[in-house]
Amino acid sequence: MTMEDDRYAAEEAVIERELTEAQHLEFNEYCGFLANYGARIWELARRHENPELVHGHLMRYSDDFLENFNEE
Secondary structure: OOHHHHHOHHHHHHHHHHHHHHOOOOHHHHHHHHHHHHHHHHHHHOOOOOHHHHHHHHHHHHHHHHHHHHHO
């Protein structure tokens, strides 16, 4: 794991946990959860010095995580 990878590890772990738990919601609740998840990503990104850059990374990470999760 590189320092770049490690820099966002805490936020990525939160994303993985929250998106995994969301899979147990009813369909309408799940859609609402996802519709508002961008605000959650901003909240996580604001922990860093450059939130705009981190937001982009975390959005890509969450998209990739969901795509991989749904393929399983």
